[in-house]
Amino acid sequence: MWSQSHPLLTPYLFDTTTPQKSPFSYFCDTSSTCSSETSCSDLSSSSSTSLYSLKVFIGGLPKGATKVQVLLNCQKYGVSDVEMQGHATGYCFVIFKSQACCQKFMRDCVTGSDDRFFYPFVQDVFCSKRNMVEVKPFKLVDARYGLSVGKATNAQTIFVGGLPRDTTAEQLAMKLEAKFGVVDEVAIDLDSSTMYPRGTAMVVFRKKSCAHRAIAAQTFAIRKLNQYRLIELKPFLEVDKQCSVCRLFCPAVFCASCSKVMCSSCFDANHIDSNHVKISRGTFYTLRR
Numbered sequence: 408m409w410s411q412s413h414p415l416l417t418p419y420l421f422d423t424t425t426p427q428k429s430p431f432s433y434f435c436d437t438s439s440t441c442s443s444e445t446s447c448s449d450l451s452s453s454s455s456t457s458l459y460s461l462k463v464f465i466g467g468l469p470k471g472a473t474k475v476q477v478l479l480n481c482q483k484y485g486v487s488d489v490e491m492q493g494h495a496t497g498y499c500f501v502i503f504k505s506q507a508c509c510q511k512f513m514r515d516c517v518t519g520s521d522d523r524f525f526y527p528f529v530q531d532v533f534c535s536k537r538n539m540v541e542v543k544p545f546k547l548v549d550a551r552y553g554l555s556v557g558k559a560t561n562a563q564t565i566f567v568g569g570l571p572r573d574t575t576a577e578q579l580a581m582k583l584e585a586k587f588g589v590v591d592e593v594a595i596d597l598d599s600s601t602m603y604p605r606g607t608a609m610v611v612f613r614k615k616s617c618a619h620r621a622i623a624a625q626t627f628a629i630r631k632l633n634q635y636r637l638i639e640l641k642p643f644l645e646v647d648k649q650c651s652v653c654r655l656f657c658p659a660v661f662c663a664s665c666s667k668v669m670c671s672s673c674f675d676a677n678h679i680d681s682n683h684v685k686i687s688r689g690t691f692y693t694l695r696r
Contacts, residue, residue, distance in 0.1 A: 588617030
């Protein structure tokens with residue numbers, strides 16, 4: 408499914424700042440010290456719906472839980488790192504060495520009645536008390552939705568920023584489709600080393616007018632539990648694009664008033680006495696933390 412991604416979306420599927428690996432090398436890494444009995448052949452024959460990101464969210468940690476305690480609980484599965492978000496937050500991210508290690512950890516989790524995952528966390532090795540912490544894995548199959556009909560153009564494609572990490576491509580497609588029009592394809596941007604969502608996505612609409620309405624809206628509220636999260640809707644801007652005015656290849660910018668894509672120099676030359684808004688790849692509509 409990864410090799411057949413749309414050419415417009417491919418550059419955003421993986422982090423290009425690090426050397427690329429085949430996605431399947433993360434699933435069958437035999438160099439890790441994971442004690443799992445799951446073999447590469449077992450993983451290759453399993454359903455794609457059971458493949459996870461190597462980075463897993465763990466929430467509801469006991470007060471005062473430390474990185475060392477998390478490592479002690481998960482070291483038997485083969486962990487490469489633990490990202491703590493502070494003692495007061497009560498959550499962290501565990502990064503496994505391979506897909507086999509992650510699979511074994513998920514098999515040891517307890518599934519609740521609402522399909523949530525929990526793991527018995529031991530804070531004190533000298534105490535038998537176990538705290539059930541919540542585990543939120545990201546399924547790789549949830550990073551893609553649909554397939555563009557025919558050849559999609561930049562005018563049909565938008566960039567989505569500030570996306571909650573646990574949002575699936577299908578959920579995003581359904582919400583945007585209900586507001587702006589038919590969505591043909593969604594690709595969530597994944598980190599190249601952990602295959603975990605980076606909070607950005609590409610969305611291809613069926614019609615250009617739908618994409619224009621989304622870009623004009625600039626932001627869109629997504630409800631997560633009892634909170635609303637504002638995501639940013641921006642035009643699809645390529646790093647090296649031929650300008651429609653001067654014909655030179657350079658980073659593209661977008662005029663929100665004219666709905667045209669051009670290079671920054673041509674924008675400045677054609678908007679000397681206007682208050683048109685220039686949108687570039689580094690433009691943000693919401694506050695950045």
